[in-house]
Structures are given as C-alpha cells and as structure tokens.
Amino acid sequence: MNLVIDREILLENLNTISRGLPVKSPMPILTGIKLYATDTDLFMTSSNTDISVEVTINDASLQIIEAGQTVVPGRFFIDIIRKINSKKVSLFLSEDKILIIKADRGEYKLHIMDPLDYPKMDFVSQENPLVISADVIKSIVRETVFATAQNEKKPILTGVNLNNTSGKLIITATDSFRLSQKIISIPDYKDFNITIPAKSLDELAKSIDNYGDNVNIYLSINKMLVTFKNICFQTRLLDGNYPDTTRLIPQEFPIVLKFNKDELAAAVERVSLLSPRDNTKDKEITYSIIKLSIKRDRIIEISTNNSIIGDAKEELIPTSVEASNSITIGFSSRYLLDSLKSFMSTEISLNLSGEIRPFIIKGENDANLTQLILPVRMEN
C-alpha cells in the first residue's frame, strides 16, 4: 500500500471511524483501524462489540500509487494525523510490516497488525432502505436516549425501542422510573420492532452532527445499518422483548399546569441544591427528591426539606392552571430537569392525575413527544 491524501480529508474520515473504535478490546486487533486501498478507493473500518463503521474515500486528493491493506494501531494513527499540520500525508506500507506516515518534515513508523486477522464485517445488505432525515434522528436521540436505564439489571432497558406498526413508529425509552415517548409517521415501510443500544444512538448522533440530509436505514434480525455520505454505520440490536409501556401513560389529567420552561427549570435547579441525597438506597429513584404543590391563589410551590442542611422553597406563577383539586407530588428533580431539556417549546405543561400516579410533560411545539415521570410517595 502506498498512497497520498489531503490531511484534512483523512482526519475528517478518521473522526467518523473513531466512533466505532474501542479503547480496549478482548480482541486486540479491534483496537486497530483496517485500511484497504484498491486502485481507486481507500476503505477504513473500525469495530467494537456494538458498532462497526466503514468509510469509503475517493476524494480528488487521494492518489493511490499501490493498492494494499493493513491494520494500524487506531488511537495512535488518529492522534498523529490530528496533530500533524501539513497539507498532504503519505502512507506507505513497507515490507518489514511497518506503516510509514510522512508529513512535511515528520516521519512516523507504526507497527502494523495482520489484516487477515481482522474480522470480516457483515454489513446488512442495502435493499429497501427506510429513508429518514438526519435531523429527525438527532431529535429522537435528544428526546429519548437520556431516559434509558444506566445499569444492566434489565439489559433491554439500556436501549431505545422503535416499534413500527402500519406506518406509526413509536419510539420509547424507559428506566422504569421515567419514560420518553416520541411518535413519528413513516409511511410505506414494513412493520418492525427493534431496540437499539443507547450508546450506539449517541455515537450515530455525533456522526451525523454536521449532516442535514437524509440517511438510509437497513434492518436485519439483529443489526441496523445506517448509510449517509461515504459512511456505513452499523450497530447490533438488543436481544429480547421490550416491555409493553402503552398502558403506563395516563390519558386523563384533572390537573394541567403550564409554565415557562426556563423559569421552571431555574426554580427546580435552585431548590434541588438542598434536596437530600440518599446514597444508601437505590439512587435511580431517591436522587434529589423535590415537592410540587398548588397553593392558595394558584401559586405553585416547589420545595425540599433536608434535615441536615436546611430547607428550600420557590414560588412560581404558572402561565395557566387547570385544577379541580389541590395536590402535592414528590419526584426526582433530576428527572424533571432531564425531561425539560428534551423540549424545544418555550412553554411546557405538567399533566397530573394523582399524587402517586405518573405525570406527563408535554410541549406545545414538540408534537408527539411525551415525557413521563413516576412520582415518589412523600412521607408527609
């Protein structure tokens, strides 16, 4: 292998490749990046247990003098190309199993690994794509991934579920204490029910961060392939049945409180400074509990009591109140703050149906997005 390429083009593609590169791996060969140059194209591949990424470069600046393939130490290769500031980079595979990188007056020799040891990537065959805008994928990630489970007690909950029935795609994430649900419409595509690892969605969102066009999605039984530009991004899917969450979401709300989102978030952040941290119990639910009550004159009070440090309360005037009765409800301030961040709307509504029943948050300009939080029983 012997080629010359613009450093910027190479770096941009390596940044994409880095999404699939493990820091450590039980298979050392996977800490390498596979380079494969044909007479016309340069392919680069990375893979960890969840994600595989492949880019195809046939940029005008690419001059392939000799085809060939190799596997280079991934992190070192990326770091070197990142730190170099020459216009051109030359990559030459010498016979004594060394990749020589030349850039201006710098020369780097990397010990390579055997490309025959690199596992073959089985990319899903590219037939019948589901075509979706990259921006839709980015919003789905922002709206749902944060609500996935952080621990592996129920592995299926560490992913985001996508359930498509007759063109209605329901996207769900839950850690059992809160739930995010987004519904979008995808006409003319077969029904499917898949669960994608949260981490894979995060990496996919970063990969398409500066990309605003459509992507193609291809599904197999246990993999999802996303293609865009010169990139193939594939992730494994989670095994197992995702729990049915449809009946978790209440449909009737005797109490609807509307707030300016930023005002509500600021008040909750301040009050939660003093909310008790219970490290002895399961953090997922006892973290930063605050209380919300409807007071006289329809003022909302957000408060917390901390027997060690002290108490905090903030009064808020909602932009609108519909309430047939008073209510005091306790919940994790962190869950509320996380969910508020998922909305684009300036005004959001809290929809309550009882002190120990789940409540939901909606935003006027966030169509078909529902955030749900399970309250905790307050002691008094």
Added chain:
Amino acid sequence: MNLVIDREILLENLNTISRGLPVKSPMPILTGIKLYATDTDLFMTSSNTDISVEVTINDASLQIIEAGQTVVPGRFFIDIIRKINSKKVSLFLSEDKILIIKADRGEYKLHIMDPLDYPKMDFVSQENPLVISADVIKSIVRETVFATAQNEKKPILTGVNLNNTSGKLIITATDSFRLSQKIISIPDYKDFNITIPAKSLDELAKSIDNYGDNVNIYLSINKMLVTFKNICFQTRLLDGNYPDTTRLIPQEFPIVLKFNKDELAAAVERVSLLSPRDNTKDKEITYSIIKLSIKRDRIIEISTNNSIIGDAKEELIPTSVEASNSITIGFSSRYLLDSLKSFMSTEISLNLSGEIRPFIIKGENDANLTQLILPVRMEN
C-alpha cells in the same frame, strides 16, 4: 443578623472566599463560611489548613438592619447565591439557629453552626508592606509553579522558594528533575527566604486574575498575608530549608539552538505521541522521553523509539545554531512542553552543555527567566 445586599456583590465576594474553603475538613466548622455583620460592614471568612481568606464588604447596596454573626454551610451558601437570579438578597438570622435567605419568590433556610466554634484567624499584622504589581505575581505563578514537586517525598519542594538578598529576589521551583528560576528586583525591602505552597500560589493567582493594580504583602515567620481591594488572602509557609540550587545551573553553553517556540512545541508534541510510557519506574523522570540531535546541515532531529507501537521523528530548522560539536540528548517531552508554555517570547533558545548535563531554556523577551531540565542517559 439581618441584612440586604445586591446579589452580584455578594456573589463576587463569595467567589473570592471560595479560594479558602475546603471541600472536606477534619474540623467540620471550617466547611462553613463565617459571616460577621457590624453596623456598617459585612465580613466573610473562610479557611482550610493552608489558606485563609477574609473580605470586608461595605458596598453601597449593603443595608445592615441588625448586626450579628454566624457560620453557614459554605458550599451550599455559595451554590444558592450563584443559582439565584434576583437583584437583591436578604439574609436573616432567626432565633432558632437558621439563616433565612430570601430572593424574589425563593426562600432558603440553612442550618447554621456556632460562630464561637469558628477558630480565630491570626492575620499577619499589616506593617511595612512589600508592594508588588498583581501582574508580576501572576507571571511568577505561571513561570514557576508547574515545576514544583507533585509528591510529598521532599515536602519543601512542593512550594516555590522566594529568596531576597539586598533587593535581588530569586524565585525558584524544582521537583529535582527540572527547575524554574525567575529573578526580580525589589529595592528597599528587608531580606527574607520563604517557601510558599504551590497550591496557595495557584489560588492567589486566581483571586487576582481580574485585578491589575498593586498588592501589599506582609510576612511573618510562618505566614504570608496578601491584601488588595477589600481582600485579605493569607497562606501558611512551608517549614524547612529550601535546597541551594544556585550551583545547579550551568553557566557556559557550547551549544545554543534557537527555535520558533510554537514550531518546536508542535514538533515535540507530535513526536511524544509515540514516546514510551514507562509505568513501572518513577513517572517523574521516565515520562515521555524524546531525543534531540544535531544532524548534518545543522538540522535538528527530534525523535523517539517505541518498541511496541513504532517510531517517530521530526526535523526542525532552528532560527540559529551555535554548535562546536554534535550532540544527542534525551529528556522528558512533558518537561520541555511545560517550560515552553512559561515563555511569552516567540523565539526561545535551548542552551546545552553536555549530553548528561542539565540544559536551560531562555526567551529573548522573558528577562531573568531560566528554565532548566535534567536530561536522561540514552541507552544508545
């Protein structure tokens, strides 16, 4: 105690106070901030084992309705004032040992500690100040603190030594493998020889970050007090004799190489990507060793050999070369990069006197600043 003050003024002073506030302390009372309101002034004090800070507020916005004193949970108090966005804050000490903070529609009640338990701060008496520009202190910190020892093997080396003899103040920091020395002139002040903890200097530099005027320095046997604006910043001094380093610095240099500082730093950074990391030996000296050699045509080569990953070399053309003989010298790339950052000059010189003798770095526009690095013996 009962007072009202502009939130911004209070916060600005709390940010200063936070420099002396420990996260944890064997004396729990020190995790608090002491508030002491007279009829006219509000004093706030914090202290950890090394640093004590006191501010005196008599801002026009301060209205003291009732004098008094208390000790409030420090971090919580600062966090609340930081998150509040009201113009005014009211602090009221209720009889049941609670400080009530009111701001717009928020109310925070903090359990207080007994001010009688708070240790008395013995600030150095303010006589015969040494007057120095805050900018000089900031440059001294930038030029020397990084070279202090990070471990406590020789505790005195964790500080920066200031040795004043007849108006010539020599400032020295060393971890035994490298040394920073700055000389400034302070006429009309008594001789002294003190060693200031590095951490205290870092916090002092942060405290005066936005301050460009003079500060007053007062010394006692074991303390240094710095006063500026409405702030008293005091640090303990380190016990013990600082080693005599005057004879460490070579005076004659057969080889002088001048470089553009940024070009040299960039090349060293790139090469050091591949320099071996030896975690089994003492990291202080074996970290990121690189080689510098004078080549044919007076080109300088910076290189490293890593038996596992590979090799790197960069060629550099110095802006000037004075060399009676060739030389190959090995040293820590991190030490060189640290020292290069301490110079304002665009052009710096490496002054070498032998393969295993310390070399020094100077900058044309950094008068009286000397950085010294001890080389390591190369195997070949």
